[in-house]
Amino acid sequence: MPTDADLPGVWARASSVIGWSYFACWFIGWYPQLLLNWSRKSVVGLSFDTCFINFVSFACYTVFNCVMFWSPSVRAAYEDAHGGASIDVRINDVVFSVHALAATVLTLYQIFAYQRGGQRVSPWMWAALAGTALAVGGYVFLLKLGVAGFSALGLLYLLSYLKLAGTLVKYLPQLALNRQLQSTAGFTIANALTDIAGGVLSIAQQVLDAVALHDMSLVTGNPVKLGLGLISIGYCAALSLQHYVVYAQQPGQYSQLLPDAVP
DSSP states (O other), X not given: OOOOTTSOHHHHHHHHHHHHHHHXXXXXXXXXXXXXXXXXXXXXXXXXXXXXXXXXXXXXXXXXXXXXHXXXXXXXXXXXXXXXXXXXXXXXHHHHHHHHHHHHHHHHHHHHHSBOTTOOOOHHXXXXXXXXXXXXXXXXXXXXXXXXXXXXXXXXXXXXXXXXXXXXXXXXXXXXXXXHHTSOTTSOTHHHHHHHHHHHHHHHHHHHHHHHHXXXXXXXXXXXXXXXXXXXXXXXXHHHHIIIIITOOOTTHHHHOOXXXXX
């Protein structure tokens, strides 16, 4: 595994192992839902709003990670703004976000291709998508005009906070749909379990790097990464509670959910 040259000795190896471990958790976590949709040829029980939030969020996060990782000018601007501290964005973060974006696109394709049972994207979701487009477009327009206070680094932070905002709400529609159906059938809990594991490992890597370099800005300087880990753990714990306790599934109930179960 590649290591971070900024970290000393064994710390570099430990950080690399943790980083690629949470990447593996979040990488694998997309496939059980995609496979479940494919095997049922139905997306009934999967929240469309959650899927669209995921798409927009990971589009923003992919741009943030790619530019932060590959743009020397943006990295220099970040270091100037944070007293010389470098941004804690690694190649596993880039690969993770690109892969997640591709998985969300494939999930949206399944939504349009498979039986939906009358489910649809909610009006508030369309409004949120329009608001997001206006916010990003407006910032880019003011940046192009050279208005003071608007910068490429600021645009990336806007994208990262949009990702964080998406994570704050993305599982609420799925939780509500599970409650409406009184079931978690159609939504695979494997996604929640891998999210929990990935979130714990992501935070562990940030803390380890900060301790190794005696620089807590590695934790506080990338709030979107820290926030993603904490929020994912909380939401996925709630989804696990629904699945294993509140709406505990009987054997075979996944296969019994009919495509037209939702009016």
